[in-house]
Amino acid sequence: MGSRWGINRTVGQIYALLYLSDKPLNAEEITETLGVSRSNVSMGLKELQSWRLVRSQHLPGDRKDYFSTPEDIMEIALTLVEERRKRELDPTLTLLRQTLMEPATDSAEAHAHERMQQMCDLMEQVSDWSHDLQKLNPKDLQRLLAMGTAVPKLLQMKDKLSLISGKEKHKRSDGNHE
């Protein structure tokens, strides 16, 4: 289903099973339910744990590891965003910054340089924003998401207001001035 998320089929299936299950499952149960090999399950669980999407626990009187997913879906979403930032955004940013160190020699390179700078700036903002998100507790996040429509509208209103009052004074804030 959603196997275009950089994870493979089996890993997705394991996660879905654990997410939907009403109790922690051990590797054996997962193997049987999904009909894939034991080692495949082991690998998949390891990957999911490295993403902090799955936790393991021990049940008293049983030596098996039992696996489950966090309850709160907002917490899950936050984890996903954070891990993706760490694994995808930040390394790319580091590389971009390195590349941007050396100056351009001709006009074509200058253009490429500027484009990379724009990309870098945007990615930095997204990375910062993601960091901020991490500090939020799930409840605030819920609220932030819910008000999604309102924030832009608020901005637009502010915009109109400042345009009106701005016109009177200087006719400045209408763009293209750097």
Next chain:
Amino acid sequence: MGSRWGINRTVGQIYALLYLSDKPLNAEEITETLGVSRSNVSMGLKELQSWRLVRSQHLPGDRKDYFSTPEDIMEIALTLVEERRKRELDPTLTLLRQTLMEPATDSAEAHAHERMQQMCDLMEQVSDWSHDLQKLNPKDLQRLLAMGTAVPKLLQMKDKLSLISGKEKHKRSDGNHE
């Protein structure tokens, strides 16, 4: 580099080349620069066009197609978000809703049902939020992103205020009450 985004190496290379180039390029030039086959470039360009990340244009006196990327990086980001919503989020939502139509029969299924409902709700919110984003012009988006830190802080302040005034009355809003 960023080839874990559901697109393959070649497509990524083509996009990077066009993004960094200071002028539109034709398929032949891309083929030569990247050292991949002509047909591969053709496929890649087709895919990028279907994502609306690359546009083609004709130069007068030349029958070749010339390709370029939009200038504004915010516009690019918006396009990416929208296409990903269309291709990944919305189809999954449709499927989820379908599945949620049929009621649960036992307690394990009831739990799974509830989990799917939570997932569905979250995805709906994200989808709505993405729709709202599309209505924003790049400049507003820029601003929204820039204030990223401020919005949560505002929320937290509001939270504290309501806590203080709430304590006096009922001692309600401190969590874990469903």
Next chain:
DNA sequence: ATACTGTTTCAGTAATTTCTAAAAAGCCTG
């Protein structure tokens, strides 16, 4: 210690994805 239970690694195999070259299909121009 050792037998038992459970996990991880590994190397070969299977499946999928990506890439290419060649042929087909379009499209203007004369």
Next chain:
DNA sequence: CAGGCTTTTTAGAAATTACTGAAACAGTAT
């Protein structure tokens, strides 16, 4: 409508990625 010029499709080769069973490894209770 033929002939060049370009793009697209296609079918199979090449490369990559995922999966498996077997063996190695780790921990614990007797």
